[in-house]
Amino acid sequence: MSDIRDDLEKTVDRICEAHCLKEVFKSSEAGSWPQALWQALEEVGLPQACLTEAQGGSGLSFDEALFVLRRSAYHAAPVPMAETFLAGRLLSAAGLQVPGGVLSVSVSHAKDRLELRGSQSSPTLSGHAHRVPWGLTCDHLAVVAQREGQQFVVLLARDPLAHSASESVKNLAGEPRVQFDFVNAPVIAFAPLANASERLLSEGALMRSVQMAGALQRSLEYAIQYANDRVQFGRPIGKFQAVQHMLAVLAGHVAASAAAVDAAIELSSDAPEQFLIAVAKSRAGEAAGKGAEIAHQVHGAMGFTREHNLHHLTRRLWAWRDEFGNETHWQTRIGEMALQQGPYKLWPFLTSL
Amino acid sequence: MHDFVFPAVTLPESARLLRQQVREFLKKERDAGTFTPRKNSWSDGDAAFSRKCGQAGYIGMIWPKKYGGQERTALDRYVMTEEMLAGGAPVGAHWVADRQSGNQILRHGSERARQMILPKIAAGECFFAIGMSEPDSGSDLAAVRTKAVKVEGGWKISGTKVWTSSAHRAHYLIALVRTAAKEDDRHAGMTQFIVDLKSPGLKLSPILNIYGAHDWNEVVFDECFVPDDMVIGEVGGGWNMVTGELAFERSGPDRFLSTYQLFLASMAQLGEKPDARAVNEIGRFVAHLTTLRRMSTSVAGMLTKGEKPILEAALVKDIGTAFEREIPEIFRQLIPSEPVMDDESSDFEALLGMSVLKAPGFTIRGGTREILRGMIAKGLGLR
Numbered sequence: 001m002s003d004i005r006d007d008l009e010k011t012v013d014r015i016c017e018a019h020c021l022k023e024v025f026k027s028s029e030a031g032s033w034p035q036a037l038w039q040a041l042e043e044v045g046l047p048q049a050c051l052t053e054a055q056g057g058s059g060l061s062f063d064e065a066l067f068v069l070r071r072s073a074y075h076a077a078p079v080p081m082a083e084t085f086l087a088g089r090l091l092s093a094a095g096l097q098v099p100g101g102v103l104s105v106s107v108s109h110a111k112d113r114l115e116l117r118g119s120q121s122s123p124t125l126s127g128h129a130h131r132v133p134w135g136l137t138c139d140h141l142a143v144v145a146q147r148e149g150q151q152f153v154v155l156l157a158r159d160p161l162a163h164s165a166s167e168s169v170k171n172l173a174g175e176p177r178v179q180f181d182f183v184n185a186p187v188i189a190f191a192p193l194a195n196a197s198e199r200l201l202s203e204g205a206l207m208r209s210v211q212m213a214g215a216l217q218r219s220l221e222y223a224i225q226y227a228n229d230r231v232q233f234g235r236p237i238g239k240f241q242a243v244q245h246m247l248a249v250l251a252g253h254v255a256a257s258a259a260a261v262d263a264a265i266e267l268s269s270d271a272p273e274q275f276l277i278a279v280a281k282s283r284a285g286e287a288a289g290k291g292a293e294i295a296h297q298v299h300g301a302m303g304f305t306r307e308h309n310l311h312h313l314t315r316r317l318w319a320w321r322d323e324f325g326n327e328t329h330w331q332t333r334i335g336e337m338a339l340q341q342g343p344y345k346l347w348p349f350l351t352s353l
Numbered sequence: 354m355h356d357f358v359f360p361a362v363t364l365p366e367s368a369r370l371l372r373q374q375v376r377e378f379l380k381k382e383r384d385a386g387t388f389t390p391r392k393n394s395w396s397d398g399d400a401a402f403s404r405k406c407g408q409a410g411y412i413g414m415i416w417p418k419k420y421g422g423q424e425r426t427a428l429d430r431y432v433m434t435e436e437m438l439a440g441g442a443p444v445g446a447h448w449v450a451d452r453q454s455g456n457q458i459l460r461h462g463s464e465r466a467r468q469m470i471l472p473k474i475a476a477g478e479c480f481f482a483i484g485m486s487e488p489d490s491g492s493d494l495a496a497v498r499t500k501a502v503k504v505e506g507g508w509k510i511s512g513t514k515v516w517t518s519s520a521h522r523a524h525y526l527i528a529l530v531r532t533a534a535k536e537d538d539r540h541a542g543m544t545q546f547i548v549d550l551k552s553p554g555l556k557l558s559p560i561l562n563i564y565g566a567h568d569w570n571e572v573v574f575d576e577c578f579v580p581d582d583m584v585i586g587e588v589g590g591g592w593n594m595v596t597g598e599l600a601f602e603r604s605g606p607d608r609f610l611s612t613y614q615l616f617l618a619s620m621a622q623l624g625e626k627p628d629a630r631a632v633n634e635i636g637r638f639v640a641h642l643t644t645l646r647r648m649s650t651s652v653a654g655m656l657t658k659g660e661k662p663i664l665e666a667a668l669v670k671d672i673g674t675a676f677e678r679e680i681p682e683i684f685r686q687l688i689p690s691e692p693v694m695d696d697e698s699s700d701f702e703a704l705l706g707m708s709v710l711k712a713p714g715f716t717i718r719g720g721t722r723e724i725l726r727g728m729i730a731k732g733l734g735l736r
Contacts, residue, residue: 217356220733228736236736244730245723251357251733252672255665259359259651260644266361279640286637328633335636339625343617347439350643351372 004060008068015040016075025312028078029174033137038079038102041072048100050085055092056100062269063262066210070261073214076312078175080104080134082207087142090200093271094153094193101139106132107324108201114145114182116152116190124184125154135178136165140188144196151196160185171319173312202272204324205281206264212284212320213261215313216254219295222310223247226299243298250294253287260284267353275337276353282330285321292317355664355733359647362654367425368432375436378409382442390441391614391699395607396568396711398446398522400480406444407477411437412451416459420467421475431653435606435646441614446522450474453602454481454527457594458547461586466547470525484514484528484548484572485595491516492724494595495539499574500531501546507580508532509554510546513573520570521557526550528574529591543591547583554578564694564710603719604652604666609645609673611715612680615708619684622701631687638683641676645669664732671725674715681708 019037028034041047049065051057060068065085072081080102087103106112111130118124125145135141141156160182167179193199224247227238237243257280264280267273292314296303303310321327341349382388387402406412415430416422437444455474458466473479490496499512510530520526526548533542548555554577560569586594616638623631648669655662685692685705692706716722 224733224735228734238730238735241723241727244735245726247733247735248671248726248729251355251664251729252668255357255359255648255668256641256644256672258357259647260640262359263361263643263647276643278636279643282637282640283644327637331633331636331640332629333636334639335632335634338635338639339620339627339632342625343620346617346620346639348376350639350646351435353643 004064005067008060008064009071011044012046012068012071012075015044015046016072016077020075020077022309025076025078029170031176034078037077041077041079041081046072047081047084047102048088048098051088051092051098055088055098057088063265066207066265069207070210070214073211073316074218076173076215076218076309076316078173078312080138082204082211083133083138086200086203086207087140089203090142090144090153090193090196091155091189093199094191094196096153096155096189096191099140099155102134102137104132104134104138104141105200105204106130106141106143107204108144108197112144112197114143114154116145116147116154116187117184118187123154123187123190125156125182125187126184127182129180129182131169131171131177132180133171133178134176135180136161136168137176144193144200145190150192151194152190153193153196154187155189156185157188171323173315173319175319199272201324202274202277203268205330206261206268206272206277208320208324209257209261209264209277209280209284212288212317213254213257215317215320216257216284216287216291219291219310219313219317220247220250220254222303222313223250223295223298226302230300230302237298246294246298250291250298253291253294257284257287257291263353275334278330278333278337281325282327282334285327285330288317288321357665359651359665360654361647362428362650364428364432365426368429371425371429372432372436375411375433376440378411379436379440379442383440388441388443389699391618391704395438395448395611396445396518396714397443398448398480398519399443400446400477400522402443403447403477403480405477406437406442406447407475412447412477413455413471413475416455416471416475420459421472427657428650428653431605431650435610438606438610439613445519446480447474447477448607449483449519449523450479450481452605452607453599454483454525457527457545457585461594462547463582463584465582466585470547473524479525480519480523482517482520482523482526482550482570484517484520484526486516487513488515492721494529495543495592497529497531497543499528501544501579503532504578507578508546508584509576509578510548510574511576513571515560515569515571517570517572518568520550520572521559521567523550526572527585529595532588532591540592542589544588545585545591545594546579547585548574548577548579549583552577552579563713564696564707566696603725604649604662604669604673606646606649608670608719609642609649609676611677612708612712613642613677615684615704616680618701618704619680619688622688627687634683634687638676638680641672645673645676649673664729667725667729667732670719671722671729674722678712678715681705681712685709 045058053059083104088098106129109130114127166181260280260283264276414423414425501508501510532544556573559567693702695703
């Protein structure tokens with residue numbers, strides 16, 4: 001590991017070990033904002049890690065920034081780091097200034113219908129945004145809206161959000177997902193961006209893949225630890241071949257998702273690389289389902305309790321695999337791309353990446 | 354705790370050029386009717402094709418020139434092998450010699466063995482078989498009972514090896530043999546020998562596999578003489594050689610491309626606009642294949658740098674062989690057909706049929722999946 005990554009890992013670990021405590025998870029699921037955790041992350045500039053220095057970032061490379069995200073997912077940190085990254089990248093891709101603080105985005109959900117209205121001097125937003133992560137907690141929200149067939153990145157401040165929320169639900173991890181119905185909500189900035197919705201969907205899929213890789217890694221570590229510690233029939237259950245084989249299969253999923261995610265990150269620093277992101281999201285999504293199943297099976301009843309930390313990871317895995325397109329969505333994309341090449345050109349295509 | 358990292362590999366320019374050369378070579382041979390890309394290519398051999406590969410410099414390419422090699426990098430060789438397999442070329446005759454036997458001889462063989470054997474392997478004229486398994490020693494390799502007794506100028510081997518692929522077509526066999534009685538350390542006292550398959554005291558009998566083909570053999574040694582300079586490495590040091598170095602032979606493209614020809618044939622059968630489920634399954638396999646290629650090339654890159662990614666290599670084999678077994682299982686459902694047992698035909702139903710029949714071997718050859726998973730578990734830190 002490079003020195004920078006090593007430092008980043010230590011920093012994220014230090015902050016999360018101090019702040020991702022049982023009571024923080026509990027209160028955050030009950031609807032309180034984990035201010036101390038976010039503040040600690042802000043103090044070292046991590047929520048801005050995805051921005052360039054000119055945009056107010058900390059000068060980390062894209063893969064280093066996503067390493068921070070991965071490590072925060074390893075700790076199941078209950079904060080919108082990915083959403084803040086996404087909003088920042090979307091706004092800067094459109095040439096807009098990125099505000100500080102907590103950011104979130106609309107998620108290019110199939111049910112989103114957002115329209116930019118009003119005049120150049122007093123623009124407004126109308127329409128429906130489905131399942132916006134941390135929609136009522138963020139300081140600013142970036143969304144993709146249409147006007148006359150063109151796509152715009154639109155920034156909203158906190159004020160109109162409270163008036164426009166129609167429903168708030170929790171995802172499987174207990175994180176807020178807010179439904180908005182905007183009626184001429186005031187907009188503070190907007191700019192056109194071609195394929196903004198597609199771009200956001202792909203980058204969101206990449207972020208969720210990275211997070212899944214981090215949470216899978218920790219789930220494997222918990223499972224190994226538990227298998228070594230838990231004694232039944234006079235020996236640690238990790239001595240049983242049945243358990244060893246389950247953990248080997250889990251390790252395969254962890255390794256494959258790590259490999260797929262790294263490949264996608266490498267080619268996506270300027271703009272999302274569609275094919276490799278589709279591979280990463282579908283592979284990590286599959287690993288999430290199968291991996292969470294094994295991690296729970298190894299932990300037995302203990303892992304099914306609220307008491308054990310495993311559920312903070314597995315509930316996130318189950319949420320993230322469906323957000324920003326599930327496996328079928330991305331596999332279908334890959335299948336279409338493969339069929340476009342056809343059987344004779346598929347191999348040259350795969351080896352050209 | 355183990356952190357899984359599979360760094361990107363930047364292929365040298367030489368490898369990129371080589372990829373094009375191998376593709377042109379294969380196209381020429383296909384057009385000339387030398388082979389039809391339809392089989393599980395590294396278990397299907399064609400001695401004439403191997404000679405052509407030898408002439409083109411595609412065997413032993415990483416070895417020194419003085420032994421017939423090309424002194425190319427391991428990444429060059431990786432690209433060559435994946436192109437051969439993806440192209441469905443019948444590389445089976447020279448596969449074992451190129452992948453492992455020749456490398457072992459180069460590293461640990463006597464100078465006479467190197468000079469006598471390596472140039473012939475590189476020319477595509479000398480093939481190898483592996484003599485490890487025995488009637489009472491499969492996954493438990495340390496239970497090997499075939500033994501060698503020291504005599505003037507060499508050793509006399511007695512015992513029986515089984516499941517010895519291609520021994521009836523190969524020129525040599527590398528046998529793992531007990532050279533000292535079993536002690537507390539059951540891994541000590543084992544030695545590898547290069548056995549000329551024309552030696553007196555050897556008897557080969559076919560063991561037919563489930564589809565009636567003769568690939569395997571039983572090889573009976575009856576005081577078969579092997580000269581001292583055909584010992585590989587130190588006497589008594591055979592175990593580390595077969596378990597240590599072979600660990601790195603696990604992660605190549607041969608561990609996930611065995612049914613790639615069936616995958617391509619299935620795509621062709623399904624046409625350009627198949628139904629949603631088929632598109633989805635094709636996408637899933639391509640996602641897995643892309644990921645496996647990343648992992649496999651990355652391990653190759655780590656090996657080139659002298660690293661020892663034993664756990665990563667084992668994982669590539671475990672998930673790679675599961676992947677290649679799954680392909681016939683999924684496409685038989687997507688393309689209604691009644692598979693046919695015919696290893697010569699290139700019809701889809703024959704290709705599917707032979708893939709179904711060959712698939713059980715994928716998770717057994719080179720070490721059963723369950724033993725591999727036990728090793729992975731140990732590597733993960735299970736105590």
